Amino acid sequence: MRIVHPEFVPDASLSREDMESLQREIAEAAVFEDDLSVDPAAVCGDDAAATDDEQTSLADVDASGDADGEDSEDDADAPADSPLVAGVDQSFVDDHAVSAVVLLRGGEVVERAYAVEPVEIPYVPGLLSFREGTAILSAFDLLSRDPDIALLDGSGRIHFREAGIATHIGVTLDLPTVGVAKSLLCGTPRESLDRKLPQGARVAIEADADVETAEPGTHIGDAVQTRQFENSDRYVNPLIVSPGHRVSADTASDVALACASGYKLPEPTRLADKYADDVKADVRENL
DNA sequence: GCGACAG
DNA sequence: ATCTTGTCGC
Numbered sequence: 001m002r003i004v005h006p007e008f009v010p011d012a013s014l015s016r017e018d019m020e021s022l023q024r025e026i027a028e029a030a031v032f033e034d035d036l037s038v039d040p041a042a043v044c045g046d047d048a049a050a051t052d053d054e055q056t057s058l059a060d061v062d063a064s065g066d067a068d069g070e071d072s073e074d075d076a077d078a079p080a081d082s083p084l085v086a087g088v089d090q091s092f093v094d095d096h097a098v099s100a101v102v103l104l105r106g107g108e109v110v111e112r113a114y115a116v117e118p119v120e121i122p123y124v125p126g127l128l129s130f131r132e133g134t135a136i137l138s139a140f141d142l143l144s145r146d147p148d149i150a151l152l153d154g155s156g157r158i159h160f161r162e163a164g165i166a167t168h169i170g171v172t173l174d175l176p177t178v179g180v181a182k183s184l185l186c187g188t189p190r191e192s193l194d195r196k197l198p199q200g201a202r203v204a205i206e207a208d209a210d211v212e213t214a215e216p217g218t219h220i221g222d223a224v225q226t227r228q229f230e231n232s233d234r235y236v237n238p239l240i241v242s243p244g245h246r247v248s249a250d251t252a253s254d255v256a257l258a259c260a261s262g263y264k265l266p267e268p269t270r271l272a273d274k275y276a277d278d279v280k281a282d283v284r285e286n287l
Numbered sequence: 288g289c290g291a292c293a294g
Numbered sequence: 295a296t297c298t299t300g301t302c303g304c
Contacts, residue, residue, distance in 0.1 A: 090294075092295055123295075125292035132294075132295095154293050164293070185293045210292085232303065240293080 001146045003137065004174035005029070010133030012120035019130050023163035026171050027213050032157055035246040036176050038083035038148045044259040044267060045082065045107030082106040085259070086147035087268025088139070088169075090132050091276035093283045095119050099135035100276035103147055104268055107261075113142035114279050116286075125185065126160050129168035136169055149176040149247070149255065151268045155185050156244035156252070158205055158221040162213045170245025177244025178252040179221070180269050184240050186210040187220055196235035199228040202253050205240065222253045226260040236264055 003009060008026055087102045097119050103111040115138030121131050136152075155164030156179030163171075166179030184193075187205040197203065202222040207214035214220060221242025228236050241256045243249055259266035265273065 090295080092294095097295095123294060125294090128294055159293080179293085181293050183293065186291090229303075234302075 001140050001143055001173055001175070003172055005172050008168065008172040009137065010130045010168060010172075012130050012134065014130070016124070016127065019127050020161060023159075023161040023168070024213060026168055027162040029171050030157075030162065030167050030244075031246045032162075032243045033246075033248050034251050036149060036251070040247075040251050040254045041258055043083055043085055043149065043255050044104070044261075045079075079106050083148040084110070084145065085268050086143075086150035087266070087270070087272035088136060088150055088152045089269055089272035089276045090135060090153070091273075091280050092119065093280050094287065096283070096287065097132050097135040098276050098279055098283055099132065099139040100272045100279060101136075101139045101143065101150075102268060102271045102275055103143065103145075104271070107267065109271065111144060112275055113139050114275065115139040115142060116283055128154055129163075129165040132165065133168060133172075136165075137172070140169075140173060147175065149178065150244075151178045151180050151255070151259065151266055152244065153180060153269055153273070155179045155181045155240065156221070156242040157249070158185055158187050158211075158240060158242040160186055160210060160212060162211065162220070164242070164244075166242070166244030174245075176246040178247055178255050179242045179244050180256060180266060181240040181242075182237075184223070189223055193223050193238060197223075197225040197228065197238055199225055199230075200257060201225040201238075202257075203238070204249075205242070219249050221249050224253050224256050226256060226266065227262065227264045239264060239266075 100114040117135040152166040156166035170177030207218040223238040
């Protein structure tokens with residue numbers, strides 16, 4: 001898909017100082033309120049408007065792609081009107097980042113693409129998008145159509161400068177995005193997360209002194225329990241969900257929960273994670 | 288100097 | 295993220 005804001009494209013050659021100032025600009029351009037073209041409740045297929053046919057595609061998806069793999073399948077027919085949801089995740093092979101994007105419509109995978117780009121800088125908390133952003137944008141460029149919304153691994157607004165990877169990519173592409181992280185980068189939960197939360201529960205995360213661009217107390221995201229053990233003493237840790245761009249904190253969590261399918265990770269992100277991992281084998285050779 | 292932080 | 299055995303639970 002097309003880059004709407006070239007000035008925000010992540011540049012790993014920038015100084016840490018310039019990266020941070022760019023993030024402040026991105027945060028100001030970001031919209032942390034709903035501006036979606038779709039109904040959050042219908043994002044991941046069957047719901048109230050439950051359709052009909054269901055088939056967990058397994059042998060319909062193939063593979064292709066090289067230093068910039070791609071492969072599109074136009075079969076799966078889910079409600080043609082339901083939103084196109086993208087799941088994005090990265091894996092690494094030597095000094096290269098593999099970004100995988102999976103497109104779902106009504107719960108069915110309709111297209112996948114992945115891109116491989118050399119990693120330029122090490123991982124630095126708060127600057128993740130400058131390390132993985134190039135690969136992500138390359139993968140998005142291979143898609144044959146534009147998603148209505150995308151779920152990315154990592155934070156969005158829950159970030160020191162409210163410009164996590166989901167926000168950076170969302171603003172650059174002017175695409176509604178949701179950040180889905182497995183742990184909290186910053187901010188303070190309104191309630192302790194050290195206890196077993198029931199399935200579907202959400203605990204607000206508010207800005208604290210670590211979030212330098214927001215007034216303390218601002219609702220910047222939620223800890224969301226997308227999955228939980230029922231008859232056990234053990235428990236699953238909640239996911240940390242936050243707005244990337246053009247979605248509110250509540251809607252971001254609604255989307256994550258609507259895409260929950262029995263696993264901790266929402267289906268889009270879960271499938272992208274698996275795809276990114278599967279692709280690693282093929283990528284190792286073409287290097 | 289100490290603390291501290293997505294993937 | 296990545297490297298890996300065993301273990302728990304449905």
